[in-house]
Amino acid sequence: MAVKVLLVEDERRIADFVCDGLGARGLSVEHVDNGHAGYARASEGHFDIIILDIMLPGRDGLSILSELRKKSIATPVILLTARNELGDRVKGLDLGADDYLAKPFYVEELASRINALVRRDHQSALQVGSIRLDRVSRQASCNGQAIDLTSREFNLLEYLMRSPGEVFTRAQMLEHVWGYDFDPSTNVVDVCVKRIRAKINELSVTHDDKSPIEAVRGSGYRFRLVQSS
Numbered sequence: 001m002a003v004k005v006l007l008v009e010d011e012r013r014i015a016d017f018v019c020d021g022l023g024a025r026g027l028s029v030e031h032v033d034n035g036h037a038g039y040a041r042a043s044e045g046h047f048d049i050i051i052l053d054i055m056l057p058g059r060d061g062l063s064i065l066s067e068l069r070k071k072s073i074a075t076p077v078i079l080l081t082a083r084n085e086l087g088d089r090v091k092g093l094d095l096g097a098d099d100y101l102a103k104p105f106y107v108e109e110l111a112s113r114i115n116a117l118v119r120r121d122h123q124s125a126l127q128v129g130s131i132r133l134d135r136v137s138r139q140a141s142c143n144g145q146a147i148d149l150t151s152r153e154f155n156l157l158e159y160l161m162r163s164p165g166e167v168f169t170r171a172q173m174l175e176h177v178w179g180y181d182f183d184p185s186t187n188v189v190d191v192c193v194k195r196i197r198a199k200i201n202e203l204s205v206t207h208d209d210k211s212p213i214e215a216v217r218g219s220g221y222r223f224r225l226v227q228s229s
């Protein structure tokens, strides 16, 4: 699947060469030219990486970044800065930017920064549809927004997400996630699934109406297989 890039940049010339250069390298780039649209698209969270200019009409890049991180949207961000904006660069990194690039820059340089960040992000992560698990930090997120799971809930979600579409019985889930033989009549699995669903439902990011964990009557549960876009 192509790496999905959101480019928020008001200078037409820069936007054009970034779109062309990244497009030619097989990346999929969506461009918006003002801060309000940039924030709106970025907070929907469907991107692998966000390239964010600092000086923008409507709303500046640093305020967008700070708001995204406040909402626990962890999509990697590369800031584009002017040569004389050293203070902004430092502030940007403090606010949670992953990298920055001073203008003017070569698109090769931008592409290699993107690759490094996306690779770093993907190695430790398991993603199916809108749900993503970071196995190093043990943090789950939905479209970029953190889901506050207990360790048990995380393990259950990871177990199902390793084989999306496959049905697991309650006994299998008990054995793998709880690690010992429970009375099969116990409802701990159902309670745990219910809590995970509720935590995903209360998020403010847009997500599918259907729960990613699907009950299969008489059998157990499976992680919903999503159509890739």
Ligand code: CA
Pocket: 009, 010, 011, 053, 054, 055, 056
């Ligand atoms: Ca600008």
